[in-house]
Amino acid sequence: MTDEGKKISSPKGEVLVIAEQILGELQPVTLELLGAGRYLSDKLGSQLTCLVMGHNLAEITEKLVSYGADAVYVADHPDLTCYRTLTYRRVVVDLLDSLAIPPHICLLGSTTTGRDLAPRIAAHFETGLTADCTELDVGPYEHKSKVDPSKVGIYEECLYAIRPSFGESLKARILGPWKNPQMATTRPGQMTPLKPDSNRQAKIIPVQVSIKPEDNRLIVAETLREVGKGIKLQEADVIVAGGYGLGSADGFQLMNQLAACFPNSAVGSSRKVVDLGWIPYEHQVGQTGKTVRPKVYIACGISGAIQHRVGMSKSSLIIAINKDVDAPIFKFAHHGIVGDIFQIVPEMIRQLESVKSDKEVQTVVSTH
Amino acid sequence: MPAPYEIFVLVKQVPDQGSKAGLNPDGTIDRAKAKRMLNPFDRYALQAALHTKKCYGGRVTAISMGPPPAVEILMEALEHGVDRGVLLSDRRLAASDTLATAYALFKTVTWVGRFDLIFCGLQTTDGDTAQVGPQLAERLGLPQITYCQDFKVEDDKVHAERIIEGGYQKLISELPVLITVANSYHPLDYKSFRGAWRVQQLLRNQEEQKKYIQTVDLDLVGADPERCGLKGSPTIVAATEKVGEIGGNCSMHEGHSPTDLVSEVLDASKLKEFLTV
Ligand SMILES: Cc1cc2nc3c(=O)[nH]c(=O)nc-3n(C[C@H](O)[C@H](O)[C@H](O)COP(=O)(O)OP(=O)(O)OC[C@H]3O[C@@H](n4cnc5c(N)ncnc54)[C@H](O)[C@@H]3O)c2cc1C
Ligand SMILES: Cc1cc2nc3c(=O)[nH]c(=O)nc-3n(C[C@H](O)[C@H](O)[C@H](O)COP(=O)(O)OP(=O)(O)OC[C@H]3O[C@@H](n4cnc5c(N)ncnc54)[C@H](O)[C@@H]3O)c2cc1C
Numbered sequence: 001m002t003d004e005g006k007k008i009s010s011p012k013g014e015v016l017v018i019a020e021q022i023l024g025e026l027q028p029v030t031l032e033l034l035g036a037g038r039y040l041s042d043k044l045g046s047q048l049t050c051l052v053m054g055h056n057l058a059e060i061t062e063k064l065v066s067y068g069a070d071a072v073y074v075a076d077h078p079d080l081t082c083y084r085t086l087t088y089r090r091v092v093v094d095l096l097d098s099l100a101i102p103p104h105i106c107l108l109g110s111t112t113t114g115r116d117l118a119p120r121i122a123a124h125f126e127t128g129l130t131a132d133c134t135e136l137d138v139g140p141y142e143h144k145s146k147v148d149p150s151k152v153g154i155y156e157e158c159l160y161a162i163r164p165s166f167g168e169s170l171k172a173r174i175l176g177p178w179k180n181p182q183m184a185t186t187r188p189g190q191m192t193p194l195k196p197d198s199n200r201q202a203k204i205i206p207v208q209v210s211i212k213p214e215d216n217r218l219i220v221a222e223t224l225r226e227v228g229k230g231i232k233l234q235e236a237d238v239i240v241a242g243g244y245g246l247g248s249a250d251g252f253q254l255m256n257q258l259a260a261c262f263p264n265s266a267v268g269s270s271r272k273v274v275d276l277g278w279i280p281y282e283h284q285v286g287q288t289g290k291t292v293r294p295k296v297y298i299a300c301g302i303s304g305a306i307q308h309r310v311g312m313s314k315s316s317l318i319i320a321i322n323k324d325v326d327a328p329i330f331k332f333a334h335h336g337i338v339g340d341i342f343q344i345v346p347e348m349i350r351q352l353e354s355v356k357s358d359k360e361v362q363t364v365v366s367t368h
Numbered sequence: 369m370p371a372p373y374e375i376f377v378l379v380k381q382v383p384d385q386g387s388k389a390g391l392n393p394d395g396t397i398d399r400a401k402a403k404r405m406l407n408p409f410d411r412y413a414l415q416a417a418l419h420t421k422k423c424y425g426g427r428v429t430a431i432s433m434g435p436p437p438a439v440e441i442l443m444e445a446l447e448h449g450v451d452r453g454v455l456l457s458d459r460r461l462a463a464s465d466t467l468a469t470a471y472a473l474f475k476t477v478t479w480v481g482r483f484d485l486i487f488c489g490l491q492t493t494d495g496d497t498a499q500v501g502p503q504l505a506e507r508l509g510l511p512q513i514t515y516c517q518d519f520k521v522e523d524d525k526v527h528a529e530r531i532i533e534g535g536y537q538k539l540i541s542e543l544p545v546l547i548t549v550a551n552s553y554h555p556l557d558y559k560s561f562r563g564a565w566r567v568q569q570l571l572r573n574q575e576e577q578k579k580y581i582q583t584v585d586l587d588l589v590g591a592d593p594e595r596c597g598l599k600g601s602p603t604i605v606a607a608t609e610k611v612g613e614i615g616g617n618c619s620m621h622e623g624h625s626p627t628d629l630v631s632e633v634l635d636a637s638k639l640k641e642f643l644t645v
Pocket of ligand 2: 128129130131163165166172174378379380381407409410413431432433434464465466467469473487488489490491492494495496497498499500501603605
């Protein structure tokens with residue numbers, strides 16, 4: 001008698017989203033996770049819960065409710081004001097230990113915080129964790145491989161965690177139905193938040209915070225952070241992005257001029273030039289900046305580091321200008337110009353302007 | 369005088385994605401055929417480890433888990449000035465996910481001995497999860513500094529700058545600590561003359577090589593085989609689907625005057641059409 005065809009379903013644990021705030025500002029990825037979590041919990045017929053850690057959390061808690069959580073665990077404590085691996089880890093571990101049954105699914109953002117915390121939780125509970133997902137779903141899975149006979153069976157409510165891999169050239173489906181919580185981090189900008197509804201009701205559950213002395217081996221001396229507001233990078237049709245190759249902050253004048261050739265355009269940048277103070281953070285594209293998907297992305301003097309690439313590789317048309325023929329950006333751009341920005345871009349502006357004035361002349365003529 | 373530190377650096381051998389060798393039509397990699405290389409992100413971890421030794425004194429041990437050819441990257445680490453290498457190699461490790469990998473590395477690290485700092489790369493170019501470092505830190509019960517872009521050691525404490533969305537965090541951690549080094553940290557220095565010379569000697573003398581690079585298996589480090597490999601892995605890669613190319617599709621424009629280059633690209637890319645949308 002083998003275990004083949006054995007249907008395995010676990011008791012209905014909740015879908016738990018771990019919220020993220022930086023200096024009291026709720027991060028958008030949390031709302032995205034609540035959107036994805038709502039879909040998963042509705043499909044499973046279970047509760048969507050959310051854990052938030054920090055200090056003075058009343059406003060954030062309200063927001064979590066309006067974005068779809070059925071219950072919010074609130075860990076409010078001065079020692080939790082700012083994210084620290086060991087203190088936050090302690091709260092999550094204690095909370096999960098206190099639940100009668102483990103969550104079915106546990107989700108975090110694939111941010112510098114989520115990717116710091118999630119692996120610690122997964123390792124502590126010896127459960128599976130899929131990194132940096134772009135799609136999530138639940139459904140059945142039949143495990144047939146007999147390498148480990150204890151794993152064989154049909155799992156009815158398995159988390160499908162889908163992630164890009166090998167430099168975004170593959171999509172891999174990672175499964176781990178053998179133990180709950182099934183964990184995943186998801187890439188910011190991928191899931192859709194629900195429409196906020198202030199009529200939503202939820203249970204608010206205060207969480208006991210008991211930090212141990214050894215959790216203070218790691219402290220945060222300072223958080224230096226710029227908040228990106230203002231420009232609507234994500235809505236632009238054409239993005240002209242500048243990097244370290246611009247040589248100085250003045251180089252961005254050229255970026256502005258090129259962007260001005262196009263209707264509905266915006267100026268983007270790499271992180272390096274934001275760090276150097278050449279341009280504000282709100283322009284930054286990439287893993288720790290914005291994810292954009294314009295019709296045209298013109299990268300000027302940007303090498304194409306992986307963290308930049310993940311933020312713009314879905315653009316429909318990528319044109320790269322770089323003087324180094326071996327720059328990684330030429331591996332994924334559609335058109336590459338090997339040359340100096342300060343020769344190429346002014347020439348590009350000149351040619352685009354002349355096309356434009358030709359067109360204007362034509363329209364003037366034809367309206368007569 | 370600062371204390372001399374025991375410094376560990378974790379390095380992984382990955383398929384070289386720059387070369388098409390071993391690339392299956394479905395986009396997966398045939399690891400037997402693929403060219404191999406040191407995970408590019410681990411070069412920054414190596415630099416951090418060697419820098420720590422240079423500034424504060426101590427010994428650097430490079431540790432890797434992988435099939436026998438992974439000894440190549442330990443040799444490379446020696447060329448850069450690492451003092452010794454340890455390779456955990458065991459067939460029972462095949463198909464380990466990050467949890468099983470972190471467990472096996474945890475057993476290896478504790479077997480090697482006392483340490484003050486462990487450096488890891490940010491992520492790899494194959495599994496690309498960035499999970500092994502923090503999972504190892506959890507097993508070892510250590511504080512961790514991920515996305516670390518810069519650091520110094522003072523009075524047995526690490527002062528580090530950590531990348532976050534829109535800025536930085538300045539952290540202070542007690543030793544021992546595990547640090548994952550960002551690729552915006554300093555690039556790896558050239559091979560050291562002494563290191564390169566030593567490796568030349570080792571290549572000629574197998575016995576001598578064993579003094580510098582030790583290969584160990586699960587039994588030796590006391591790891592439970594049930595917690596390694598497929599059995600010890602809570603996740604599996606159930607399916608992969610090809611969604612794009614790893615490069616190679618960019619049409620390059622070079623060698624002409626700026627005027628010609630630009631008109632060539634404007635025509636080829638149809639960029640002019642976007643002037644009127
Ligand atoms: C955790 C983490 C998160 C990160 N998040 C982001 C992020 O969100 N976004 C991001 O962009 N980066 C991010 N980074 C940083 C990233 O790794 C790179 O360091 C950064 O993208 C490099 O910026 P750059 O391309 O402008 O500079 P460089 O890599 O220095 O490239 C400059 C390029 O300009 C070219 N060049 C120089 N002069 C000229 C000229 N006159 N004409 C033409 N070309 C020229 C050079 O050949 C070179 O290719 C992150 C890093 C880490 C570790
Ligand atoms: C397409 C694909 C997707 C995958 N997705 C997942 C997933 O979502 N979840 C999961 O649990 N597993 C996943 N895996 C399995 C995972 O790649 C392996 O477990 C691998 O052994 C370690 O993970 P990594 O390469 O992602 O390392 P990372 O966690 O990215 O590595 C970070 C650092 O840890 C150190 N390190 C990592 N591996 C070693 C090693 N063997 N020896 C020495 N140091 C090392 C290095 O310093 C490295 O820079 C996936 C594998 C594939 C092929």
